[in-house]
Amino acid sequence: MNQTSADIEATSRGANRNGGLWALGNGLASTTLVSYFAQSLGAQSASVSWIIAAPKLVGVLRWFAPNLLQLGFGYRKTSTAAFLLSTFFLLLLPLCAVPNMWPSATAAICAIVVCWCLYHLAEYFGHVIFIAWLMQGIPPTIRGRFFGHRERWQTAGNLIGYLFAGTLGAILRNAFEVDMRWITYPFIAVYGAIAIGVSVIPLWSIPEPKAVAPPTHSLWDDWQHWSGPRARWFLLYGTWFSAANGLFSTLLSIYPYRGLEVSLLVPLGVAAAMRLGQSLISRRVGSTIDRVGWQWVMITGQVITALGPVMFCFGTPGYIAGNLAWIAYALINVALPIAVVDGRSDRSAAPPLALYFAWTGLVFAATALVGPLIADWFVSTADRSDPHAYNWYFVVATLVRLSAIIPLLMLPAETTRSK
Numbered sequence: 018m019n020q021t022s023a024d025i026e027a028t029s030r031g032a033n034r035n036g037g038l039w040a041l042g043n044g045l046a047s048t049t050l051v052s053y054f055a056q057s058l059g060a061q062s063a064s065v066s067w068i069i070a071a072p073k074l075v076g077v078l079r080w081f082a083p084n085l086l087q088l089g090f091g092y093r094k095t096s097t098a099a100f101l102l103s104t105f106f107l108l109l110l111p112l113c114a115v116p117n118m119w120p121s122a123t124a125a126i127c128a129i130v131v132c133w134c135l136y137h138l139a140e141y142f143g144h145v146i147f148i149a150w151l152m153q154g155i156p157p158t159i160r161g162r163f164f165g166h167r168e169r170w171q172t173a174g175n176l177i178g179y180l181f182a183g184t185l186g187a188i189l190r191n192a193f194e195v196d197m198r199w200i201t202y203p204f205i206a207v208y209g210a211i212a213i214g215v216s217v218i219p220l221w222s223i224p225e226p227k228a229v230a231p232p233t234h235s236l237w238d239d240w241q242h243w244s245g246p247r248a249r250w251f252l253l254y255g256t257w258f259s260a261a262n263g264l265f266s267t268l269l270s271i272y273p274y275r276g277l278e279v280s281l282l283v284p285l286g287v288a289a290a291m292r293l294g295q296s297l298i299s300r301r302v303g304s305t306i307d308r309v310g311w312q313w314v315m316i317t318g319q320v321i322t323a324l325g326p327v328m329f330c331f332g333t334p335g336y337i338a339g340n341l342a343w344i345a346y347a348l349i350n351v352a353l354p355i356a357v358v359d360g361r362s363d364r365s366a367a368p369p370l371a372l373y374f375a376w377t378g379l380v381f382a383a384t385a386l387v388g389p390l391i392a393d394w395f396v397s398t399a400d401r402s403d404p405h406a407y408n409w410y411f412v413v414a415t416l417v418r419l420s421a422i423i424p425l426l427m428l429p430a431e432t433t434r435s436k
Contacts, residue, residue, distance in 0.1 A: 024224045028154035029163060031223035033170040035147075038216035039100070040171040044178020044292070046107055046209030049284050050186075052270045054202035055129055058114060059122045062389045062398070066267050067130050070385030072137030073263075076378035079138075082145035082371045092150035093225050097217045099143030106136040107210035111203035140213075141378075145371045148354055153226050158307065165303020165351045172296035172347070176289045178209065183285030201281075247429050251356060252373070254424035258319070259377040261421055263384030265326065265414035267392040268407060276404040277333050287340040294344030302351045311352035316425045318348025323418035326411040332404055 052065055060068075085095050112118065113128040155163045182205045189201040273284045306314055321342055328339035357373045395410035 024154060025156070025159075028151065028223050029166065031219040031221075032151055032163075033167050034219035035216050036167045037170040037174040038212055038219070040174030041178045042107075042174075042209040042212030042214075042216065044175040044209070044285075044288075045182045045212060046110075046206040047179070047182065047285070047288070049270065049288065050182055050202055050205060050209075050281070051110075051129065051133055053186075053274060053281050054110075054114070054206075055126050056271075056274055057202065058125055058129075060126050062267050062271060062392055064126050064130075065270050066385055066389045068133060069266050069270065070263065070382040070388075071130050071134045072382075073378040073385065074382035075134045075138045076141050076382070077375045079141040079145055079378070080371045080375040082142045083149070085142065085146065091225055092146055093220055093223070096143045096146040096150065097220055099139050099146065100217050101214060103136050103139035103143065104210045104214040106132055106139060107206060107213065110136075110206045110210075114200075114203060141374070145374065147220075148370055150223070150225070152354075152358060154224060160355050161303040161306030161308075161311075161351065162300070163303065164354060165300045165306070168299035168303070168347060168351050169296045172292040172299060176292035176296065178212070179285040179289035179292065181205075181208070183282040183289070186281035186285070250424045250427045250429075252376070254421060255373060255377040256380050257424060258418070258421040259381040260384045261414075261417040263381040263386075264388055264391055265410070265417065266385050267388040268396060268401075268410055269326065269329075269414075271392075271401060272329060272404075272407055273336060275401045276407055277336060278402070279333065283333070283336075284340075287337045290337075291340050291343050291346075294341065295347035295350075298344065299347045299351055302348050306352055306355060311356050312425060312428055314348050315352045315356065316422050318345045318352070319422045319425065320419065321345035322349065323415055323421070325415075326418070327415040329411045330408045 048069060052060075052068055055064055055068055085099075086092070088095070090098075109132045110129065113125050113132060119125040119128060151163075152160075185205055186201050189204065273279050277283070302314060322345045325339040325342040328335045328342060331338070354370070357370055392410070395413075396406045400406040
């Protein structure tokens, strides 16, 4: 696709508006919200782990996302349909807790997990197609700045979503008796679904390439993209980091609810502050990537974000500080799509994107299902009301995440520049 300055401007404008609205919905209907929803119905650590892991587990199917383009509907219609389908599944979430609709609380929690999975699967399909579309509309020389700017819009949308969800959650929490507080969470999720549905409107202002179908590909062909030295090391990084996050994800969601006993406003409030920080630095991050490449940007982000869990050892102030350390996720988020497709032609960007996110999602899901065993080994269920019982868990989580920089350090220097 030959990009004119007007095309690039239209692509940037539409992508940013889409990103802001989508992130608003994502901030409203967050994993934290759904985790609180399930726990309000009696979910224990294993169920919370399924809420975290199951969407990633089904996410392996996103490898088939590029095949949808072979249907001939194009990038715009295909990504729009996927995002609207994700909206539909999110709107089903309130039905999971309707009284007398399910035979037991366990059945209701299972329904939550199923809806949550289907919502994410449709979203994953839309995301792969959409990012591949953007790769054709944005020249490689300015992709760092483009994704940095889009990240700013997304973090701003997340920030507003988190603040709205946290504030509304705190208000409604006090309006209901304890046994009826579950109503708060699906009510907020509906607002999130509406925002995600509206986010497809800006897609129709983005120029679309005429040749929409990527080259025919097989799983073996896609794996060949990862056969070079730098590609293998980068895939190892993605595998390592996903495993580290999965193994030590369970108690990160349980800690504020059980250990600190704080309302939904606290985790969503600090998440909003984190997103604000990411919004402020993301554009500068993108410019840095265009200038010096993505390797050291990702290494810096990895080191800082790895320190987050150990800060949780210091109670509520530490929990807040640890979340603020995750502002550095902006460095990883902006660099990641550029790193994944580095060296690929614009038209063949979809398969490596699909395969990378499918594989790392599968690794995260598999390890997250082991997470409850690790959580129980470090902190027994009976001790989870004691914040200090979590300390060794957080220390080990930090060390494992920090070790993920090793593959990034091994990347051949001459191949890590943004192109």
